[in-house]
Amino acid sequence: MSIVTAHHPLSASVSIAVLKMISHLQEPLSEMVPLEEADSRVLACDFESPFSLPPFRRAAMDGYAIRSAVALNACQEQPVQLQVSDEIRSGQSERSYDSAISQSSAIRIFTGAPVPKGYDTVIMQETVKQHKDSNAFPVIQIDRPYPHGQHIAEKGEDVPMGIQLLFRGTTIKAKEIAVLASFGQTEVAVYRKPTIAVIPIGDELTLPGHGLESGRIYDANSFMVGSRLRELGATVIRYAPVSDCMEKIEAAISSALDSADLVVTTGGVSVGDYDYVKVAAEHAGAEPLFTKVAMRPGTPTSGFQINSKLLVCLSGNPSACFTGLELLLRPVVLKMTGRSDYRSEWMEGRLTESIKKPSPYPRYARAFVYRAEKEWMVDLLGNDKSGNVAAFASANALVLIPPGGSGASIGQEVRWVNLSV
Numbered sequence: 001m002s003i004v005t006a007h008h009p010l011s012a013s014v015s016i017a018v019l020k021m022i023s024h025l026q027e028p029l030s031e032m033v034p035l036e037e038a039d040s041r042v043l044a045c046d047f048e049s050p051f052s053l054p055p056f057r058r059a060a061m062d063g064y065a066i067r068s069a070v071a072l073n074a075c076q077e078q079p080v081q082l083q084v085s086d087e088i089r090s091g092q093s094e095r096s097y098d099s100a101i102s103q104s105s106a107i108r109i110f111t112g113a114p115v116p117k118g119y120d121t122v123i124m125q126e127t128v129k130q131h132k133d134s135n136a137f138p139v140i141q142i143d144r145p146y147p148h149g150q151h152i153a154e155k156g157e158d159v160p161m162g163i164q165l166l167f168r169g170t171t172i173k174a175k176e177i178a179v180l181a182s183f184g185q186t187e188v189a190v191y192r193k194p195t196i197a198v199i200p201i202g203d204e205l206t207l208p209g210h211g212l213e214s215g216r217i218y219d220a221n222s223f224m225v226g227s228r229l230r231e232l233g234a235t236v237i238r239y240a241p242v243s244d245c246m247e248k249i250e251a252a253i254s255s256a257l258d259s260a261d262l263v264v265t266t267g268g269v270s271v272g273d274y275d276y277v278k279v280a281a282e283h284a285g286a287e288p289l290f291t292k293v294a295m296r297p298g299t300p301t302s303g304f305q306i307n308s309k310l311l312v313c314l315s316g317n318p319s320a321c322f323t324g325l326e327l328l329l330r331p332v333v334l335k336m337t338g339r340s341d342y343r344s345e346w347m348e349g350r351l352t353e354s355i356k357k358p359s360p361y362p363r364y365a366r367a368f369v370y371r372a373e374k375e376w377m378v379d380l381l382g383n384d385k386s387g388n389v390a391a392f393a394s395a396n397a398l399v400l401i402p403p404g405g406s407g408a409s410i411g412q413e414v415r416w417v418n419l420s421v
């Protein structure tokens with residue numbers, strides 16, 4: 001007897017279905033990429049500071065480096081005069097002078113230049129008077145004391161050597177690139193992107209660009225799923241629609257499994273006479289992990305394993321497909337990209353209206369969530385039929401309406417998940 005008949009469904013909650021799929025994943029492989037190609041990729045190793053930053057003691061203002069002790073008693077009545085004896089610009093190497101020089105002179109210095117040994121404070125040029133009578137360095141007049149260490153960035157004050165700065169599993173953005181570039185890294189180890197095949201199934205499906213015949217619709221799901229998967233960090237192979245034919249579906253799944261790490265189908269997964277996906281998956285050698293998920297919409301969503309790969313069969317109804325994509329596929333795909341923050345993050349919010357739609361399963365309704373004073377408010381968007389496609393365009397969240405009862409009431413606390421992450 002088939003293991004995927006309606007009489008023996010392998011039913012799972014959303015979290016169990018995700019766990020089952022994730023437990024079949026292996027650590028993704030890594031590769032080196034040039035720093036400028038690392039945006040939005042996922043770090044495959046931790047990064048420790050290989051040296052201190054800044055790498056030398058440097059001026060943080062344009063002005064004069066002095067030894068603070070020489071101006072301890074400086075005041076307007078008795079200013080201290082200091083001859084400027086040298087100039088150091090950014091990019092020039094570190095210098096040192098005899099202590100006799102540092103005790104009796106100032107150094108003209110610019111932001112980012114190395115502060116020479118023996119000098120312990122930098123005075124902003126705006127705060128001193130200078131006398132210059134020739135092309136020689138001027139004499140400056142200091143009329144108050146300056147604290148030790150002022151306007152000097154000490155070596156290692158940003159980060160000492162050997163500190164763990166970046167963590168494996170982090171998505172690389174501009175701030176991570178800044179850290180890597182500051183240490184002169186030209187390449188970075190990232191996880192390889194997973195390759196995911198998306199196969200839309202259904203006799204009624206037409207590819208955009210072709211005329212729409214009677215009884216047919218355009219394939220929206222494979223484009224929607226492909227777009228989201230790319231956004232999550234996958235490389236997508238989108239198949240043209242496959243008709244409701246067991247052999248063709250099996251052939252498409254088998255060929256997709258040869259080239260992809262994960263295969264996603266949409267449609268043909270329910271109980272109709274021409275819903276062949278689950279049987280075709282079995283014929284292709286896949287073993288079911290779950291063939292029903294306790295959620296509305298998207299109850300028929302199914303997951304299979306085949307060797308070390310996964311096959312995820314999403315519902316054909318666009319809203320149901322979208323829900324399965326966000327709740328079941330998103331964490332699995334993020335985990336495959338190597339991200340450590342792959343789990344969906346559920347937040348608390350308050351319903352602004354009631355929903356009278358009892359369901360034996362948790363219902364994931366489309367919502368618009370916004371901040372009002374101290375809490376998140378959850379507007380339901382209605383028009384919740386799972387066959388609708390335009391209805392979720394304005395949603396920024398899926399809200400969990402608990403099962404049983406008569407739905408949920410205005411003011412009730414509910415949990416929601418952000419769709420923009």
Ligand SMILES: Nc1nc2c(c(=O)[nH]1)N[C@H]1C(S)=C(S)[C@@H](COP(=O)(O)OP(=O)(O)OC[C@H]3O[C@@H](n4cnc5c(N)ncnc54)[C@H](O)[C@@H]3O)O[C@H]1N2
Pocket residue numbers: 200201202204205217218219220221222266267268269270271272275297298299300314315316317318320386387
């Ligand atoms: N007797 C029963 N019938 C149905 C049940 C049930 O339990 N008993 N479940 C219903 C539920 S719930 C869902 S969800 C759907 C799921 O059906 P399938 O996943 O098999 O999807 P299809 O039948 O192929 O298509 C459903 C619907 O979606 C349209 N579709 C399909 N693919 C696309 C696409 N790529 N782009 C846009 N729209 C698509 C398709 O034309 C249908 O209108 O089954 C219920 N039936």
Ligand code: MOO
Pocket residue numbers: 295296297298299300315317319320386387
């Ligand atoms: O599980 Mo279906 O998606 O409710 O229509």
